[in-house]
Amino acid sequence: MDASVIVVGAGPAGLMLAGELRLAGTDVIVLERLPAPTGESRGLGFTARTMEVFDQRGLLPRFGEIETSAQGHFGGQPVDFSILDGAHYGVKAVPQSRTEAILEEWAAGLGTDLRRGHEVVSFTDDGEGVDVEVAGPEGTYTLRTRFLVGCDGGRSTIRKSGGFDFPGTSATREMFLADVRGCEIEPRPIGETVARGMVMSAPLGDGVDRIIVCEQGAPPRRRTEPPAYEEVAAAWQRLTGQDISHGEPVWVSAFGDPARQVTEYRRGRVLLAGDSAHVHLPAGGQGMNASIQDSVNLGWKLAAVVAGRAPLSLLDTYHSERHPVGRRLLMNTSAQGKLFLSGDEMQPVRDVLAELIRYDVVSRHLAGMVSGLEIRYDVGEGDHPLLGMRMPHLELVVDDTKTSSTELLHPARGVLLDLAGDAALRASAEGWSDRLTIVAATTHEAPGQGRLAGATAVLVRPDGYVAWLAPGSTDSLAASLERWFGPARELPKQKG
Template sequence: MDASVIVVGAGPAGLMLAGELRLGGVDVTVLEQLPARTGESRGLGFTARTMEVFDQRGILPAFGAIETSTQGHFGGRPVDFGVLEGAHYGVKAVPQSKTESVLEEWALRLGADLRRSHTVRALTDKGDHVVVETEGPDGPQRLTARYVVGCDGGRSTVRKAAGFDFPGTSATREMFLADIRGCEITPRPIGETVPLGMVMSAPLGDGIDRIIVCERGAPARRRTEAPPYQEVAAAWQRLTGQDISHAEPVWVSAFGDPARQVTAYRRGRVLLAGDSAHVHLPAGGQGMNVSIQDAVNLGWKLAAVVAGRALDGLLDTYHEERHPVGRRLLMNTQAQGMLFLSGDEMQPLRDVLSELIRYDEVARHLAGMVSGLDIRYDVDSGDHPLLGMRMPHQELITADGKTSSTELLHPARGVLLDLADDAELRDAATGWHGRVDVVTAALHEAPSHSPLQDARAVLVRPDGYVAWMSPGSRGELAEALGRWFGPAR
């Protein structure tokens, strides 16, 4: 094989997946058709769950000083994310270009092979390996890999070549996004409706403002290049009355409101992650975050199968867990689109939703949905509220000093927290040495409401989700270890 895994696409999902595979000890080649990063930043920041993911891998400090906010929105209706204890809407003012730069440096440092200016033309799943035909600087090449993962965006070549079904609805309208400088523009909140559509503007710093404009009735267009800025300025003037044609465009983009998702995230030895698997209206900046979390869910599983540490069936849990997340993503972005892209006929519903959001329970529900903090996987039939949920950050005391549940996940291995100094429990996990780190610890100044307060042991997967607890789980520890980390040695 030319590589154990070939990842197609060096966006956030592809780079995150490459790093996860390298942490799992698997060689990976990333093929990217662009010669360099574009520097464009559709996303500005990342959600609370993505921040946790970066922290669990030890790369959050690479973003420098970060600013978080509890103020978010759902369909343009303000939501206080502070109703989720210890949570926030996410990190502000971090351009997607910075996120991609951090992830690329991380993946390369771990040993990923990134090949730019390589365009994938075709691929064939041979049953025991995949052949990828690509056009690069040295001409056509045929590369082989045990698995291929498409992270190549909404128009994914991998998805089409491998024959994935991609049902849903096509875009019904076109919207513009532009970063401009040299123009005084009044800030307008997301979802501000005007008689002819929806507009938004916000300062980004350094004299740059971001604008979004959706003109009602503007048909969807399949563009092969960015729209000319004067087209964007003209639409802005029609909707707001302000002339911004004299501004300098930093970059311009057009997007739509499709809602499509593949029926399966895996076909044989070909898998999809991120926008290759699901496309939607970019409401609330969820797309990049869900894509990164797709990669984190898949990475450790694929690495374990390739390295022979786990059986092939582990890969099926990737679809089982992430397809419902993608389906829920399409549902909530479609709902948000109806709220802030429709006309006056939607105002009564907007007003009702604004009233409902004042109830903490409703705000918690919407905040959990948009942030990804409410994701719960089916890992155990037990009744503990933490089973299948993300592991909260917990300060710990070990024989070697202070640590935390977050720091223990830096190597991307499983973690078994022994919170009762139980030698029998530790002995039961010896067959998974090297795959699961057993850590005897005590909670450090645990608050009375800590979900771990009464726990004797907690098994955490490499992606940060709780797979087993004592007390709380109905199955035995060995059963959970075998399910998620392969047969015992």
């Protein structure tokens, strides 16, 4: 094998996956068709859930001083995310290009072999591995890998060549996105429905404004190059009356409103993550966030299978956990598109939603949906509210040293947190200590109520989700450990 895993695509999903694999010691090659980053930034920030993901890997400080906000929207209706327990906030004003640069530096620092200007031509999965034909700057060559992962975007070569079914609806319209310098544009940060469509605008600093133009009746077009800025300026003037043709475009792009998702996230030794697996209207900036979280869910599982610590069937949980998330992503973005982009015939629905969203239960539901904070995986039977949810950030003391549940996840290992000083419990997990951090800790929230709701022990997967806890899980600790981390290793027998 030239590499245990080959990842195709050096966007957020591919780079995040590479870093996750390297943390687990898996050798990985990343193949990227483009010779250099584009510098484009469709996304401007990330959700609270992605901020948690970055924090649990120690990446958040690399972003420097960040601006957070509890304000979001659903189809143009404002939503206050602070209504969720824990006052979750998203990060604003971080260009996607910066996020990608930070992820690339992280993945490269961990030993990722990143090859830019190398495009996959074809591949063959023979059941034991995958042969990948690659066109590089110096000619065509072949690599062999145990697993191939497509993170190569909405027009994924891996998805198409792999024969993945991709049902759904095609784009019904074309919209423009551009960063423009030298125009005084009125801010419309959530978007504004106008007579013949919808417009958005927000200042990015240094005299640059981000604009989005959604004009009714604009047919979808399959472009091979970005649209001319003159097209964007003309559409903006038709919808707003403002002439911005004198502006200097930093970059220009077009996008549509498709809604498609593959029926399976894995076929044999070929897997898909991010936009390769699902495409949708970029409503609320959810795409990059869902893609990163796909990779965090997949990375530790794939690494465990590659290392022989877990059976191939562990990869089935990647599909069973992330496919429903992708399905809900398509549902909510399609709904937002109809609210945002339809004409006056949708106004009664907008008015009803504006009334409903004033109710806390509705606002909480919508905030959880678009932020990803509602996600709960099926990890086993039990009645504890944290089971299957993400482990909350908790300040802890371990061996007289201050730490946190977030910091314990930095190495991307599972964590067994003993909050009741139960030496027998810790000893029962020793067979998994080669892939599990076992700690006795104290916190002011245990064993009281708080976010732990009385839990005295918590098993956290490497992706930060609670797989077992006591009391509250029906499965035994050993059963849960074997389910998520594979069979225990044989411990040496003690003498005497």
